[in-house]
Amino acid sequence: MPLNLSPSVIITGGAGFIGSAVVRAWLSTLNYRVVCLDKLTYASSLRALAAALENPRFLLSAIDVSDALAVTTLLANTRPSAIVHLAAESHVDRSINGPAPFIQTNIVGTYTLLEAARSYWEALAGAEKAAFRFLYVSTDEVFGSLGDAGRFDEASAYAPNSPYSATKAAGDHLVRAWHHTYGLPVITSHCSNNYGPHQHPEKLIPRMISQALAGKPLPVYGDGLQVRDWLFVDDHVDALRCLLERGRIGERYCIGGGFECTNLELVRRLCDLLDELRPAAASYHHLIRFVDDRPGHDRRYAIDPRKIQAELGWHPQTHFETGLRKTVLWYLEHQDWLRGVTAAEQF
């Protein structure tokens, strides 16, 4: 249990959707000091960290992961026993319209963090050195698109199709190389689509809820039959804890929720839930519109999570129906948050 030796962990991207869920969960259930390294881009939310900011075991460091001096200084000052690297530009559509920040953060930023982590780790000794972990949160999108059958696993070949997934794949290769060349104790995870509270409304689920509540069209790309494997964010957070505590160094782990669903079916489920929980004059289903498909849109993602299940005993706890209902209720109860994020940024 590496974190027991020196319970300080740096979460990069800790003000984002998944990162803030990690911060909230680990501050409340584990006795870690949690350091959030985040540039606070449009995708971040300080409101998602409101309780953390009151906690003496929490530190927010508003720096860019590609700023070598700032990152090196943070490591020297906080002396982490682990780094969980989530900071990224994460929206596929934005990567198509403007890939430059994706190259900078996802590739140069990951390289910068790896180099800082390597110098820091090489200077450690004994138990501290043995306990250190660098956990890189990648995505299933690095494997490209599946046909109707099969699932991605740790042996799947890399075939990224979007600028976003190409930059994440580049990060994967850098992480792997820093392990093989320098011995840095890394673990890489590939997870499927996450959903839950505090997700930026540029992403499918909060976007549809936000549009529906405003009585605006619900744009569905192409025929809407692209399949995604949905994972409730708290289950992902728990998987990351398992990896940090018991994952094998140098290994990759696929994490999936085991619930495949087409985008169209998902939007219809959201309409059903909104019809039940926030009925309007007409059913929300009437707002569904088919729009031009995203260029290079991957058809299907699905994860085979048997490795993390067999080795670490991790299993998702949240059934999709329960998680989706919880998620819709959260956005209904936090419409001020949704409106605030939407107003702050045009997308």
Ligand SMILES: NC(=O)c1ccc[n+]([C@@H]2O[C@H](COP(=O)([O-])OP(=O)(O)OC[C@H]3O[C@@H](n4cnc5c(N)ncnc54)[C@H](O)[C@@H]3O)[C@@H](O)[C@H]2O)c1
């Ligand atoms: N959301 C998903 O469904 C999903 C699925 C698989 C993998 N992932 C991966 O998980 C990670 C987190 O995803 P998310 O959905 O929470 O993303 P997000 O966009 O909600 O959050 C990203 C965070 O990173 C920060 N950030 C961006 N550039 C930075 C920089 N240069 N320096 C420091 N901080 C910076 C942002 O301010 C933001 O707080 C990403 O690496 C993503 O590739 C996400």
